[in-house]
Amino acid sequence: MTALQKKPENPIAHLSAEDIEIIGKELDTIRQExxxxxxxxxxxxxxxVIDVQRKLELGSRAALLASMFPPAWLIGTVGLSVAKILENxxxxxxxxxxxxxxxxxxxxxxxxxxWDMASPAAQWKHSHxxxxxxxxxxxxxxxxxxxxxxxxxxxxxxxxLYLAQPLWNFINACFFEYGIAAYDLExxxxxxxxKRRSNPEFRAAATQVLKKIRNQAGxxxxxxxxxxxxxxxxxxxxxxxxxxxxxxxxxxxIMCGHFPEGVETFEKTSIDGETRGEWYVRQxxxxxxISGSKAMHLMTGxxxxxxxxxxxxxxxxxxxxxxxxxxxxxxxxxGLTYHSAPLYTQVASAWHKVIRLSLPNGWLAATTPKNxxxxxxxxxxxxxxxxxxxxxxxxxA
Amino acid sequence: MATTVPHPSxxxxxxALRDRLLKxxxxxxxxxxxxxYLDLVDPLRSGADLRGRIEAVQHETRDAxxxxxxxxxxxxxxxxxxxxxxxxxxxxxxxxxxxxxxSDLGRQDGCITxxxxxxxxxxxxxxxxxxxxxxxxxxxxxxxxxxxxPAERPGKALFITAGSGxxxxxxxxxxxxxxxxxxVVLVHSAPTADDVIFAGELRALAAGGRIRxxxxxxxxxxxxxxxxxxxxxxxxxxRSTYACGPVGMLEALEAHWETAALTDRLYTERFRPRVLVxxxxxxxxxxRSGTTVDADGATPILDxxxxxxxxxxxxxxxxxxxxxxxxxxxGAVRDxxxxxxxxxxxxxxxxxxxCVSAAAGACxxxx
Ligand SMILES: Cc1cc2nc3c(=O)[nH]c(=O)nc-3n(C[C@H](O)[C@H](O)[C@H](O)COP(=O)(O)OP(=O)(O)OC[C@H]3O[C@@H](n4cnc5c(N)ncnc54)[C@H](O)[C@@H]3O)c2cc1C
Ligand code: FES
Numbered sequence: 014m015t016a017l018q019k020k021p022e023n024p025i026a027h028l029s030a031e032d033i034e035i036i037g038k039e040l041d042t043i044r045q046e047x048x049x050x051x052x053x054x055x056x057x058x059x060x061x062v063i064d065v066q067r068k069l070e071l072g073s074r075a076a077l078l079a080s081m082f083p084p085a086w087l088i089g090t091v092g093l094s095v096a097k098i099l100e101n102x103x104x105x106x107x108x109x110x111x112x113x114x115x116x117x118x119x120x121x122x123x124x125x126x127x128w129d130m131a132s133p134a135a136q137w138k139h140s141h142x143x144x145x146x147x148x149x150x151x152x153x154x155x156x157x158x159x160x161x162x163x164x165x166x167x168x169x170x171x172x173x174l175y176l177a178q179p180l181w182n183f184i185n186a187c188f189f190e191y192g193i194a195a196y197d198l199e200x201x202x203x204x205x206x207x208k209r210r211s212n213p214e215f216r217a218a219a220t221q222v223l224k225k226i227r228n229q230a231g232x233x234x235x236x237x238x239x240x241x242x243x244x245x246x247x248x249x250x251x252x253x254x255x256x257x258x259x260x261x262x263x264x265x266x267i268m269c270g271h272f273p274e275g276v277e278t279f280e281k282t283s284i285d286g287e288t289r290g291e292w293y294v295r296q297x298x299x300x301x302x303i304s305g306s307k308a309m310h311l312m313t314g315x316x317x318x319x320x321x322x323x324x325x326x327x328x329x330x331x332x333x334x335x336x337x338x339x340x341x342x343x344x345x346x347x348g349l350t351y352h353s354a355p356l357y358t359q360v361a362s363a364w365h366k367v368i369r370l371s372l373p374n375g376w377l378a379a380t381t382p383k384n385x386x387x388x389x390x391x392x393x394x395x396x397x398x399x400x401x402x403x404x405x406x407x408x409x410a
Numbered sequence: 411m412a413t414t415v416p417h418p419s420x421x422x423x424x425x426a427l428r429d430r431l432l433k434x435x436x437x438x439x440x441x442x443x444x445x446x447y448l449d450l451v452d453p454l455r456s457g458a459d460l461r462g463r464i465e466a467v468q469h470e471t472r473d474a475x476x477x478x479x480x481x482x483x484x485x486x487x488x489x490x491x492x493x494x495x496x497x498x499x500x501x502x503x504x505x506x507x508x509x510x511x512x513s514d515l516g517r518q519d520g521c522i523t524x525x526x527x528x529x530x531x532x533x534x535x536x537x538x539x540x541x542x543x544x545x546x547x548x549x550x551x552x553x554x555x556x557x558x559x560p561a562e563r564p565g566k567a568l569f570i571t572a573g574s575g576x577x578x579x580x581x582x583x584x585x586x587x588x589x590x591x592x593x594v595v596l597v598h599s600a601p602t603a604d605d606v607i608f609a610g611e612l613r614a615l616a617a618g619g620r621i622r623x624x625x626x627x628x629x630x631x632x633x634x635x636x637x638x639x640x641x642x643x644x645x646x647x648x649r650s651t652y653a654c655g656p657v658g659m660l661e662a663l664e665a666h667w668e669t670a671a672l673t674d675r676l677y678t679e680r681f682r683p684r685v686l687v688x689x690x691x692x693x694x695x696x697x698r699s700g701t702t703v704d705a706d707g708a709t710p711i712l713d714x715x716x717x718x719x720x721x722x723x724x725x726x727x728x729x730x731x732x733x734x735x736x737x738x739x740x741g742a743v744r745d746x747x748x749x750x751x752x753x754x755x756x757x758x759x760x761x762x763x764x765c766v767s768a769a770a771g772a773c774x775x776x777x
Pocket of ligand 1: 524527531
């Protein structure tokens with residue numbers, strides 16, 4: 014992919030400035046209608062999800078007290094994985110977005126909530142709500158694009174180090190919560206120089222993260238195993254498994270949101286003086302949905318409605334499904350592509366992109382079984398040669 | 411939710427043990443607290459945030475009802491005449507209001523009662539009177555308020571009430587404000603005889619000679635003014651007087667007692683503040699919660715902020731309890747009761763009551 018502004022065919026070239034403002038107004042109307050109709054049913058919904066999640070977690074952890082018996086291990090691990098996913102996705106992520114602040118319940122409020130995650134809520138809210146949701150898919154501004162460690166765009170110059178990107182991405186997926194904590198801390202940037210390392214603000218934030226990690230890891234890898242007595246090791250393994258399952262799942266869902274082929278990225282300068290309408294259109298082009306059943310939407314925290322979520326990040330997630338057809342209708346009427354596909358398609362598409370971009374531009378597309386040996390030789394030469402060799406070979410392609 | 415409460419270590423060993431156990435329990439439940447799980451099972455247990463369960467809703471008149479509430483174990487009882495604050499979800503949104511406690515302290519079942527009159531367009535009062543079902547769990551606060559009889563009972567007392575203003579007085583009467591030592595006169599007004607809350611009980615008290623009851627039906631007889639009260643109760647100036655009702659009535663009484671130089675013998679309870687002056691509004695920003703609200707000059711900052719989803723501290727919502735005070739870091743606010751402007755320069759952190767202050771320009775509040 015290439016930043017939208019550099020593409021030969023700009024997908025919004027056919028829209029006039031006026032069209033864009035009308036789109037903004039139409040979306041504002043949908044937003045207001047939902048806001049005005051929030052009520053008891055919505056409040057009941059989130060309380061029920063929280064109630065079910067807590068009971069499921071308690072039940073699963075109780076089962077794991079006897080985890081030396083394989084059936085108990087299995088039930089406990091599956092239950093705990095589901096509970097952890099619900100806690101992070103439908104509950105934590107959405108509450109921290111302020112989706113439920115309108116209820117004014119101090120127990121379910123973005124300013125008081127804390128979640129089962131390495132990153133403390135306050136730090137995550139800053140990098141996610143304030144940066145990612147504001148600068149969605151703007152290269153160099155939105156670090157969610159590849160979390161600052163990946164090549165996410167053809168325009169970024171290729172380097173042999175990127176060959177490890179698929180592996181990197183997989184490891185990041187397994188330990189996603191720590192990746193996010195590091196990313197919220199801007200660890201790469203802040204560890205780079207002595208001055209930044211000793212910045213008291215960074216140090217305070219890092220201390221908070223370490224404390225949070227100590228609490229969460231202590232609970233899963235020490236306290237609960239100890240409570241399990243003779244089932245110490247099986248419980249530890251179960252908790253580890255549940256954390257990895259949760260991490261892989263949330264990583265996949267999040268990758269599906271902005272990374273599948275066809276989702277647009279934007280240049281830094283393109284958002285200067287952006288109007289509300291333009292902001293909406295950027296969100297429309299920069300997100301992709303996952304289609305599926307109700308259970309699927311619940312387990313993704315309704316991030317399966319990523320398009321609707323990015324348009325209205327603070328509307329309660331239980332309402333995205335109902336407004337999706339109206340949002341899609343706007344896409345259709347204005348000739349924009351509403352990306353939506355089943356989970357496996359989107360995950361495959363996102364991984365395809367990760368792999369494609371780990372290789373020099375055009376390499377994957379140009380490779381066929383027939384020319385494979387020649388292509389591999391070329392790749393080896395590009396990998397072992399210096400920048401000059403790389404440039405020459407890339408231009409020859 | 412996950413704010414960990416400090417556990418001061420104590421000399422008493424069992425407290426120390428309990429604290430240590432709590433600490434361990436927190437390790438087990440982090441990032442939540444043990445209470446988050448216990449609340450699922452028993453929201454009224456001791457140690458929980460104070461809550462109550464509505465056990466029954468008894469209709470009094472066409473627009474008033476008494477709610478029987480079983481308070482949580484942490485309830486510390488009340489003095490007759492005091493009010494409680496109650497938080498209830500109306501249409502999914504938590505709303506807090508104050509209601510006078512009307513029950514008899516000697517109730518066997520441990521419940522308390524409040525009596526609510528539904529006012530036109532009133533969000534909470536209509537919900538409580540017409541739509542609340544027994545079993546609903548509500549949030550509570552301990553009783554508060556100064557509108558109570560002194561420990562040494564006055565020899566002669568006069569109660570002047572109108573409409574729902576009877577509630578704190580009923581709380582006193584049910585707890586023997588009319589015991590042998592006190593000669594009680596109650597002047598109560600309501601639109602019609604049918605609108606008199608607690609009519610049966612009051613008339614029975616009067617018939618039994620416990621109090622003298624003067625009922626005034628304003629639809630037929632017109633509003634009660636102090637001059638009429640003086641005619642109805644000739645020894646009025648000898649009595650300690652307790653009044654509760656609409657703002658206009660209370661102000662007329664205050665003026666009258668002031669003229670008679672007897673202000674120290676008049677005690678009043680207000681249900682709402684009198685809004686005197688309104689003006690231009692402004693943008694109010696709450697740095698810590700990261701919210702900015704456009705507030706008009708007639709809306710208390712408390713209401714404007716809550717409507718925008720900010721969790722605000724609050725109490726009586728009418729300027730008497732100071733439960734809503736927050737520092738104004740910079741900007742200007744107008745006191746809705748008297749129009750007075752308070753300004754703060756950066757760094758001042760002037761404390762303002764958000765429930766009776768409206769924005770009078772851009773404001774930056776430390777919250
Ligand atoms: C110390 C204290 C004790 C109280 N005790 C009782 C009690 O025992 N029984 C009882 O019924 N109420 C009592 N109240 C009043 C109660 O707290 C609410 O203000 C009342 O129920 C109205 O709330 P609402 O949500 O229905 O109205 P809102 O939705 O807040 O207001 C609707 C409209 O009515 C106006 N309004 C608000 N309050 C009143 C009022 N009291 N009279 C007339 N108009 C009003 C508002 O300005 C607004 O225009 C007490 C208040 C205080 C401060
Ligand atoms: S809430 Fe009581 S003074 Fe403001």
